[in-house]
Amino acid sequence: MSPPAAPAGPALQGDWAPVATPAGEFQLVPVRPEHDLPTLTRWMNDPVVAAFWELAGDESVTARHLAPQLSGGSHSTPCIGVLSGTPMSYWELYRADLDPLARHYPARPHDMGVHLLIGEARHRGRGTGTALLRAVAGLVLDHVPLCTRVVAEPDLRNAPSVSAFLSAGFRLAAEVELPEKRAALMVRDRTHRPLP
Template sequence: MPPTDASVNAGTVPIPVTEIGIATSPGTRERLITKTADEGADSEDTLDLRLPDDFLALFAGSTDADGERSWGGVGAAGPASVLSIAEDLLDRVADWGPISTPAGMLHLVPVHVERDLPIISRWMNDPAVAAFWGLGGPQAAAEEHLRSQLQGDGRSVPCLGMLEGTPMSYWEIYRADLDPLARHYPARPHDTGLHLLIGAVGDRGRGLGGTLLRAVADLVLDRRPACARVVAEPDIRNTPSVAAFLSAGFRFSTEIDLPAKRAVLMVRDRSLRHLL
């Protein structure tokens, strides 16, 4: 469970400083990698949910001749050995394609560190974003966060949100049932979580948070037949973020205590998607 709300509705969801985080942010989320001993006794721990070697072996042969995949000419997305696993755990995010929203066509493009790190790091250094995601400072901080997902077992896929072809948001699509978040609520198999950061200041305050959250939550439900719920855990203090989730068809499920925050568990149910 990554960040806390730091820009899901960056414009629709003002946060203490500005509004940047509607979906969750790394600063308040248990990290995907274990911290080293010199980082302090209060370091967050992680769930040791490693996939069995025989399971991973099922995907070993799915790489192409170059060992890489590329996306629409934007650049190689990364080693196929990593993406093949990620795409299977999350039903091939790279192949989900664009989705129409009231704000325009949105396309989630899996992050390629060499290509996307500069813009993601710049967004993370916005004070309003850094307050929730905790990834401000040198690019190395954002790079470690991205690589920990891309080199992991595929339970979380970081993406750039391209609106009408322009990168304007950062997303993390993750398996909530395999995430440390699962410790804190009655998770169900294939629960899928969302984290969203709206990057450009000019895109905030326009109500985009709720609009994009609804579109992506519905995209998840359309592309992941086994998933019955999309979840998120915004900081309870971030009223605008909670409001954005509600406007996107999520319901307020309960309050939960996470390592770095008290959060609201927001849920969008497949069975209620046409009612909310």
């Protein structure tokens, strides 16, 4: 994968260097639709992903999902997760306090949120998600000084996702009713830095 152009959105302020994880070297690379759209569309059509992301369809469906995030005023940055040189996951880093999610929990200024999917099935169910969540939460807390916690709201029915967040040092803060799902509000505080 070639080096990214200037990062999109507010979450990635400059290039974030690769980090070592138990699963291999990992890096977040801002999405480049002209390059990444076919891969993202394939991932969105995987039945395991489609069950929770509900973005199955042709490339236009994925493009419509990405477009608002790639606009100049977005509070979200879509990224490809590259593990040992291979794209394998999709991430959205966003200002949770500026997101509609903030209406459903006691948001703090500069809360950062994370959405993710493991696109390549061979990386599911092996602890890879836990290792990468731990790494990404660490990256956010290291690179966004005003952020005191990272939040996420996986669907409560997605037991593997909730388990990965818990294993990565997040805590279950609440169950919240969102317009599209009942979610587990997961929180990783800056003071909690689990061992690798």
